[in-house]
Amino acid sequence: MKITLADHYGMCFGVRDALQVTGEVAAAGPTTVLGDLVHNGVVQRQLAALGVKRGSLAEVGASATERVIITAHGAAEGQRRAWRDAGFAVTDTTCPLVRKAHRALAQLVAGGARAVVIGQAGHAEVRGLCGDFPEVAVVESAEEVEALGFAPRFGVVAQTTQPLGKVLDLVECLRRRHPGAEVVYRDTVCQPTKDRQSAMERLVREQECVVVVGGRHSNNTRQLSETARRAGVAVRQVETAEELQAAWFAGVTRVGVTAGTSTLEETVQAVVTRLEAFGNGRAEEAAEAGAGGIEISGRTGALAF
Ligand code: SF4
Incomplete structure (x- = not known):
């Protein structure tokens, strides 16, 4: 089975910068992200492991000593002002x-x-x-x-x-x-979305099946899957390598791989490794690649991406 990566895929600079800043803020004390920093379960689990809470201020019972993060998705100016006026230390990771x-x-x-x-x-x-x-x-x-x-x-x-x-x-x-x-x-x-979409359009021309790696609630991941569907190519959308099933690729000789803008490179590589193992009939190796996941080494404030 030949596996081809799209020529543009995966995490964009906006998400990468937001994760970097959030890791630094979380290392300094209690931190609440106002909503999902990214729509990607793997990344959200990493943030939770760092002690970062998510939700509205009311939901998490945050006090005025809480550091709050506005996500890369942004917020209304009125809302931003209200949080600041309430005395919260607001860090704004809105993508430019x-x-x-x-x-x-x-x-x-x-x-x-x-x-x-x-x-x-x-x-x-x-x-x-x-x-x-x-x-x-x-x-x-x-x-x-x-x-x-x-x-x-x-x-x-x-x-x-x-x-x-x-x-x-x-x-x-x-x-x-x-x-x-x-x-x-x-x-x-945004340009990263345009790049990933046009790369997907090129990718589907050559493939029998495409694997899209990304969060179930990620809009750009969903749109990549839609593009493949519209082109008439079989598409499998997964959040982690573990979700891939060998039976999906029985008789398939050409598989394309792409990923949404909040997907970690490690997740994409685990998917490729598992697909390679499927292609070589190495079921045990495939299982290991799936179970590998992303490691977080302690509460250091640094995110593994
Ligand atoms: S997808 Fe585009 S707008 Fe959203 S964070 Fe990434 S670069 Fe910014």
Whole structure:
């Protein structure tokens, strides 16, 4: 079985930096991450092992001595101000490319446009984007775009992890729906997402099956799987190597591997090792690769990534 890695895959700089900063803050004392730092169970288990709590401040009963972390997904400015005013030591790990999306949306609203966010309603990044602008419409499908009422000027941004092709299709859909309206679109899909999506499009051309490694609740991982499905290629999405089953690859000669932007390199390598063992019929080695997981050596404040 030939195994090919996508030419762009795995953890992006935004997630890597957020993990690095969180590890440093957690080493200094009690720390609460406001939500999921990343939508990846392996990384969340690492953070929990460092003593990092997750949730809202009310849920974890945090005191004003607590260090709180805003995740790479960002937060609404009003929320950020409220936490600071309440006396919490706030560390903000919002990705610069999420900040760029916030700025684009704020400019469109200030310019009088009816604001539209193409993204997953309820996702942390989208909640943060819309938090300061309750009138923003969130859409993710052509049906939702069709349902938007007329406005003379629309201002459109996208969640950073949406596939660019889908975003452009929905912008065109809005233009067709309201030909008399001006539709201003700002491209806020981040470059790591674009790179992983286009690498996936190249990868699926050559493969019978693709393994996507990433968190079950990770939007960009889900979108990578969708791209493979749309191309008609069999896709298996897993969070860890242990989840892979030999039977999935019976008779398969070419397998592609990619990973979402919050997936650790160690997790990807464990997946490749297990696939190689499947290909060579070494079941015991495959089991070992699956069980290996990610080691955390003590409460050092350093994350193993
Ligand atoms: S996926 Fe994109 S926007 Fe999100 S943290 Fe990574 S680089 Fe930043």
